[in-house]
Amino acid sequence: NYFSMPYLGASHYVLVPIATIGCGKTTIAIALNHLFGWKHVQNDDMDRKKNEHKKGFIVPGGVKLRTKTEWFVYSLIEGLLHPNSIDETEPNKIKRAHVVFADRNNHMFRERKQLFNDIEISIKQCNEETGNNTSTSNVSRLIKFIGIHFKHNKDPTELEKLKNITRQRILSRGNNHQTIKREFLGDEKIEEIMSGFCDRFQAPVRTKPTNIDSRFDHMIEIDVSDQNSSRKNLEFIIKDLHAVFPDMFTGELPSQEDIDKAIGFALKT
Ligand code: IDP
Numbered sequence: 001n002y003f004s005m006p007y008l009g010a011s012h013y014v015l016v017p018i019a020t021i022g023c024g025k026t027t028i029a030i031a032l033n034h035l036f037g038w039k040h041v042q043n044d045d046m047d048r049k050k051n052e053h054k055k056g057f058i059v060p061g062g063v064k065l066r067t068k069t070e071w072f073v074y075s076l077i078e079g080l081l082h083p084n085s086i087d088e089t090e091p092n093k094i095k096r097a098h099v100v101f102a103d104r105n106n107h108m109f110r111e112r113k114q115l116f117n118d119i120e121i122s123i124k125q126c127n128e129e130t131g132n133n134t135s136t137s138n139v140s141r142l143i144k145f146i147g148i149h150f151k152h153n154k155d156p157t158e159l160e161k162l163k164n165i166t167r168q169r170i171l172s173r174g175n176n177h178q179t180i181k182r183e184f185l186g187d188e189k190i191e192e193i194m195s196g197f198c199d200r201f202q203a204p205v206r207t208k209p210t211n212i213d214s215r216f217d218h219m220i221e222i223d224v225s226d227q228n229s230s231r232k233n234l235e236f237i238i239k240d241l242h243a244v245f246p247d248m249f250t251g252e253l254p255s256q257e258d259i260d261k262a263i264g265f266a267l268k269t
Pocket of ligand 1: 019020021022023024025026027028169170172173227228229230231266267268
């Protein structure tokens with residue numbers, strides 16, 4: 001385990017999109033970071049880091065992270081423990097709750113299960129090493145997982161609409177997407193990859209306590225209903241989070257103008 005910081009015991013939030021390529025995860029994560037400073041952890045950043053550190057990625061403490069998944073979980077936990085590293089110059093942001101955005105598709109049960117397990121196990125180990133005697137069930141109460149479910153209609157004609165919208169977005173993006181590079185793959189291959197993700201999509205199921213998705217403390221449901229749905233989805237997410245977990249926010253909620261600006265910024269990034 002790679003953490004030396006004690007776990008302080010406040011509520012910590014992990015935002016977990018359940019989505020496919022092009023739904024607007026990164027756009028929304030950038031906008032939320034812009035508005036509230038919440039840490040945005042992008043799965044594929046590991047690829048970039050790996051090129052910098054050819055032999056693997058060494059974190060403080062000398063531990064080498066070998067896989068993308070290890071790096072992803074490491075970065076999320078680091079964000080939960082050190083939320084202030086984002087913007088030290090902005091006084092309002094320093095008191096803020098500890099919130100991280102787990103930017104990958106999480107579109108299958110096993111991805112969600114792995115995320116819950118790895119985060120809880122790492123935090124528990126961290127506590128043991130620093131002498132905090134916190135059981136796993138206590139840790140479970142301290143970390144809140146919030147699902148952001150980009151709904152995928154089961155009806156094939158309806159699903160085709162989502163596929164068209166997301167495909168259009170990705171094709172117009174060209175090479176500037178974390179998983180899809182048009183130049184290397186070509187349009188047909190991109191379509192095939194994106195469609196594959198949609199066909200494997202497993203919507204969250206929380207009907208029984210034994211369901212993996214019952215670990216979610218809250219679920220936000222949104223649609224990819226048109227080409228420009230991210231603006232509407234961002235506003236909906238902020239309102240929903242504020243109603244359920246007001247302690248995630250300090251000060252006033254952003255105005256319509258603030259939200260416009262944040263989306264504009266995210267779309268340009
Ligand atoms: P993903 O992280 O779910 O794969 P994003 O990277 O956020 O999806 O979005 C895919 C592409 O679509 C990006 O080029 C992004 O700028 C664009 N996009 C996302 N939301 C909107 C929108 O509401 N209007 C127009 N373009 C959008």
